[in-house]
């Protein structure tokens with residue numbers, strides 16, 4: 408896509424290279440992704456392992472991306488920071504992350520069409536979390552309509568990608 412990808416693994420300081428000056432909402436991305444994988448599998452019967460999560464700073468009109476063939480789902484940290492400032496309910500933040508991660512995860516399972524991916528994501532959420540759930544509401548609309556403040560997010564260009572530690576820990580069983 409359009410971003411430079413540092414290779415995963417130890418950074419310049421060794422060990423777990425992470426945060427620069429930017430702070431992202433402290434939520435359990437790993438647990439949310441485990442849930443995403445379970446929900447997706449329970450509805451469409453597909454899964455994959457070996458994906459990591461990174462947070463980067465880019466155009467606020469893009470919530471996240473998965474680079475075709477890549478091993479990382481990349482969340483837009485500028486949007487996470489903006490929501491962290493404006494959404495008081497942590498549960499709502501988790502629902503946002505769940506919807507966005509599920510969307511990218513569905514892409515990574517081979518669904519390349521954007522509209523189809525949105526529909527499938529919404530369907531999975533409706534079937535597993537209910538039509539009246541907040542996640543269903545978020546997934547059924549344009550993210551930027553649900554959260555107009557996202558358009559005001561200000562990405563810090565040149566900020567290093569943050570690799571989320573312990574992401575997708577369910578994979579450990581496969582590696583061992």
Ligand SMILES: [Zn+2]
Pocket residue numbers: 510514521524
């Ligand atoms: Zn998409």
